[in-house]
Amino acid sequence: MQILSFFALPSLLACGVAAVPSQQQAELAFDALQGWYNESIGLWIPSTGWWNSANCLTVIADLAEINPDVATKAEAIYPNTWSNAQDYNLQLQKTVAAPEFLMQSQHGGNLPKHKTTGFLNNYYDDEGWWALAWIAVYDVTGDRKYLRTAESIFDDMAKAYGTTPCGGLWWSKDRTYVNAIANELFLDVAAHLANRAGAKKSYYLDFAKKEWAWFKQSGMINSQNLINDGLDNATCQNNGGTVWSYNQGVVLGGLTELSRATGDDSYVVKGKLIADAAIQNLTDSNGILHDPCEPDCGADGSQFKGVFARNLQILQQYSPEPRYATFLEKNANSIWKYDRSRRGNKLSLIWSGPFVKPANASTQSSAMDVLVAALATQ
Ligand SMILES: *[C@@H]1O[C@H](CO)[C@@H](O)[C@H](O)[C@H]1NC(C)=O
Ligand SMILES: *[C@@H]1O[C@H](CO)[C@@H](O)[C@H](O)[C@H]1NC(C)=O
Ligand SMILES: *[C@@H]1O[C@H](CO)[C@@H](O)[C@H](O)[C@H]1NC(C)=O
Ligand SMILES: *[C@@H]1O[C@H](CO)[C@@H](O)[C@H](O)[C@H]1NC(C)=O
Numbered sequence: 001m002q003i004l005s006f007f008a009l010p011s012l013l014a015c016g017v018a019a020v021p022s023q024q025q026a027e028l029a030f031d032a033l034q035g036w037y038n039e040s041i042g043l044w045i046p047s048t049g050w051w052n053s054a055n056c057l058t059v060i061a062d063l064a065e066i067n068p069d070v071a072t073k074a075e076a077i078y079p080n081t082w083s084n085a086q087d088y089n090l091q092l093q094k095t096v097a098a099p100e101f102l103m104q105s106q107h108g109g110n111l112p113k114h115k116t117t118g119f120l121n122n123y124y125d126d127e128g129w130w131a132l133a134w135i136a137v138y139d140v141t142g143d144r145k146y147l148r149t150a151e152s153i154f155d156d157m158a159k160a161y162g163t164t165p166c167g168g169l170w171w172s173k174d175r176t177y178v179n180a181i182a183n184e185l186f187l188d189v190a191a192h193l194a195n196r197a198g199a200k201k202s203y204y205l206d207f208a209k210k211e212w213a214w215f216k217q218s219g220m221i222n223s224q225n226l227i228n229d230g231l232d233n234a235t236c237q238n239n240g241g242t243v244w245s246y247n248q249g250v251v252l253g254g255l256t257e258l259s260r261a262t263g264d265d266s267y268v269v270k271g272k273l274i275a276d277a278a279i280q281n282l283t284d285s286n287g288i289l290h291d292p293c294e295p296d297c298g299a300d301g302s303q304f305k306g307v308f309a310r311n312l313q314i315l316q317q318y319s320p321e322p323r324y325a326t327f328l329e330k331n332a333n334s335i336w337k338y339d340r341s342r343r344g345n346k347l348s349l350i351w352s353g354p355f356v357k358p359a360n361a362s363t364q365s366s367a368m369d370v371l372v373a374a375l376a377t378q
Contacts, residue, residue: 042084128185179230304367
């Protein structure tokens, strides 16, 4: 038996059971991300923006879950961001326009501290990102203060649920657009909270189920199981907007958490159809993920792909498939080999390489999502 396994080893390697970047390498990437952390305001600004900072925090918590060194280093980040970021709360204007529907944030510049609304702002998707970040921090710390923050953010989103002429949730409080991201985040936050909020489980589960029942028939999921950007203002039909990677991602986390909360696996079955369609549609011939905006994804689009990887991790941990392990491994390895700066372990926009400038907290956190997902599901 021993001799057999000795000979089996090289062929296993040849079959693609390649190592992914190590825990130490993930930690180096984390150190680089923290080079952009603005301690006094608790955000990764000016390197990236408001909602993108929530995604930076999420990937740190996710890495801390599997890496004790990072867990120790991250202990100071959570309370600092929790208290300083909500004082600062960037006043943000975002636009999105046909035909691409690539979101663009404009920050208000160096605003003085002012009376703020905590982690709430004018955009329901931004609120959803922060709710998910605090849930991730709660998961790794067990500190219920963070869970309560997520729950209170969700309450603000829930107040607007069902008030659009198309159903679902508005993108922003200006009530101009019903899109996929805000609705997927509403589903995802509700389903995450259902699995964490004890006595209030049925309250959150109800919202998650309602949102999904609406979303799946809203027309946003097209006949190829790909999710377009949103609904046409006038007709409430699929607007044919770009198939962004993050819109194929957030829904996977929501559906997995729904299966977890209900024991009904039909949600993950649908999730896998969406994940497979996305991998088919958005990868190159080497299996590396791209967004259609590359190389000009702006400050927001540069973070989309990591969101897909992070949510594929959630799906993969619940109901593993070898093809998803392969996808995460390939992308993680490609980033480390071809998309990394020669000095300082900065990770940039195009995961197949080459390294393009600038790398920043947006591209770094996004690439780290894949490293973490590959490590966590190995
Ligand atoms: C932190 O953010 C504030 C507000 O935008 C800015 O004035 C300051 O220069 C930033 N600090 C660093 C180290 O970038
Ligand atoms: C939808 O209509 C509103 C009001 O007419 C307009 O301001 C907004 O830009 C439109 N949104 C999109 C995404 O086309
Ligand atoms: C991906 O999907 C879009 C929209 O459905 C389609 O236009 C495009 O041709 C597809 N690309 C690939 C490579 O499948
Ligand atoms: C971060 O880098 C991306 C990709 O190079 C770039 O598109 C984006 O504008 C940068 N963000 C900021 C805030 O400069």
